[in-house]
Amino acid sequence: MATRNRLPPWHEMIRLANGREVLIRPIRPDDAVPLRAGFPLLQPDEIRQRFLHSVKELTADQAERLTRPDPRREFAIVAAEPLPPGEALVGAVARIAIVDGSRQAEFAILVSHFIAGMGLGRHLMRRLVRWARGKKLERIHGDVLEHNHAMLALAQSLGFRREAAETPGLVRVVLDLH
Structure with a gap:
C-alpha cells in the first residue's frame, strides 16, 4: 500500500481545470x-462583487483583520x-462568520478572474458549509449583487434559496442547514 502524504486539517491540494495546482488551506497572518500586494490585480467588477462597492486598496488594518479570524466564530480559507x-500568491478567499447572538452565519467569497470558472468557488463554498454544519448552525447567508449571475447560479445549484435583501440591488442567498 502506498504511503499517503497527509496534510493538516482543512488543507487539500486540488488541480484546477487549467492544470494548475492550488492549496486550499486556512488563512494565516x-x-x-x-x-x-495582489489586490491591485483584481478587476474593479471583482472588487464590487465582493465588497458591494468600489474599494481602491486593501488596507493593512483590513488585511490584518481578515487574516486573523476569531476561531470561535469565524473561518476563512484561501486557495x-x-x-x-x-x-504564496492567493487567488481566492472564502470567509464565514457567525452572526452575534444567533445560530446563523454570513459568508463571502472572492475568486480572482485568473482562476474563476474552474469550480473553485463551488469547492470553497462546500468547505464553508462543512464548517457551518460542524458548528451546528441553522443557516448561512450571503448578500450578492443582483447582476452577479455566476454567484447566484452557484448558490442555486448548491440548494440556496433567494430572499429579498435590505439593500436595493442585492439578493440574499440562504441555505438552511437542518
Whole structure:
C-alpha cells in the first residue's frame, strides 16, 4: 500500500481545470502582505462583487483583520500557490462568520478572474458549509449583487434559496442547514 502524504486539517491540494495546482488551506497572518500586494490585480467588477462597492486598496488594518479570524466564530480559507504563507500568491478567499447572538452565519467569497470558472468557488463554498454544519448552525447567508449571475447560479445549484435583501440591488442567498 502506498504511503499517503497527509496534510493538516482543512488543507487539500486540488488541480484546477487549467492544470494548475492550488492549496486550499486556512488563512494565516502571513497572508496579509500577499493579499495586499495582489489586490491591485483584481478587476474593479471583482472588487464590487465582493465588497458591494468600489474599494481602491486593501488596507493593512483590513488585511490584518481578515487574516486573523476569531476561531470561535469565524473561518476563512484561501486557495493559494503551494508555497509557504507569506510567499504564496492567493487567488481566492472564502470567509464565514457567525452572526452575534444567533445560530446563523454570513459568508463571502472572492475568486480572482485568473482562476474563476474552474469550480473553485463551488469547492470553497462546500468547505464553508462543512464548517457551518460542524458548528451546528441553522443557516448561512450571503448578500450578492443582483447582476452577479455566476454567484447566484452557484448558490442555486448548491440548494440556496433567494430572499429579498435590505439593500436595493442585492439578493440574499440562504441555505438552511437542518
